[in-house]
Amino acid sequence: MVIGALNLAVADGGLGTGNGVAGGAIALVLGLIAMVLGRLALARSRRTGRTTDQPDHERALQ
Numbered sequence: 001m002v003i004g005a006l007n008l009a010v011a012d013g014g015l016g017t018g019n020g021v022a023g024g025a026i027a028l029v030l031g032l033i034a035m036v037l038g039r040l041a042l043a044r045s046r047r048t049g050r051t052t053d054q055p056d057h058e059r060a061l062q
Contacts, residue, residue, distance in 0.1 A: 001034075001035065004024045004028035007021075007023070011024060
């Protein structure tokens with residue numbers, strides 16, 4: 001995401017100039033989407049109390 005924003009900040013010209021403006025914009029948007037989805041997954045895992053160090057079948061035996 002940071003690289004996409006940096007690319008947009010320093011690119012000369014606009015779309016179609018070959019400076020990667022479209023790629024930078026896409027990277028910025030995908031980075032924001034990834035951050036939101038990661039935050040939602042983290043919040044969900046905290047809500048359910050699940051940990052990654054113990055498999056489901058071992059937790060069911062306790």
